[in-house]
Amino acid sequence: MTRARILLIGSAIATLAASGAYAQTATQPAPVQAQTQMQAQMQPAPDAAATGQIAGQAPVTPPQHNVVAPAPTDPLVQRRNANAEANAEYSASKKASKAELKAQNQQAKAQYKEEVKNAKINRKADKDAARAELNATEPRAPKDTGLQH
Numbered sequence: 339m340t341r342a343r344i345l346l347i348g349s350a351i352a353t354l355a356a357s358g359a360y361a362q363t364a365t366q367p368a369p370v371q372a373q374t375q376m377q378a379q380m381q382p383a384p385d386a387a388a389t390g391q392i393a394g395q396a397p398v399t400p401p402q403h404n405v406v407a408p409a410p411t412d413p414l415v416q417r418r419n420a421n422a423e424a425n426a427e428y429s430a431s432k433k434a435s436k437a438e439l440k441a442q443n444q445q446a447k448a449q450y451k452e453e454v455k456n457a458k459i460n461r462k463a464d465k466d467a468a469r470a471e472l473n474a475t476e477p478r479a480p481k482d483t484g485l486q487h
Contacts, residue, residue: 357414 410416 357412 410419
């Protein structure tokens with residue numbers, strides 16, 4: 339029983355190590371591309387007569403093509419790339435929502451301050467009007483006549 343368990347654990351570790359090595363090698367095509375470019379640069383250039391160029395003209399060079407590596411077929415690499423893209427999209431969405439919320443809060447705060455300011459002005463005007471009305475209806479007489487109750 340213990341030998342079977344050891345064999346199963348050992349084969350599982352070997353499988354994980356092999357798949358990890360495959361995942362790392364699948365995403366590294368750049369050194370191969372660099373080697374081919376180095377070999378192309380080291381080859382001697384053909385002379386102008388062999389290429390059919392007219393004397394005095396610069397040699398025509400073909401436009402450079404950027405070689406793009408194919409999408410990785412390893413599911414772990416695809417999952418990692420998808421997770422990174424989803425995280426970037428989520429954080430961008432979160433930042434936009436946060437900025438929108440901040441703008442709404444600032445607008446609400448400014449509106450509240452304006453309402454409080456107007457309420458204070460109206461309250462003061464109402465007090466002044468009530469005081470003026472009270473003073474207009476009462477005669478200017480001393481309030482204390484010296485009577486005791």
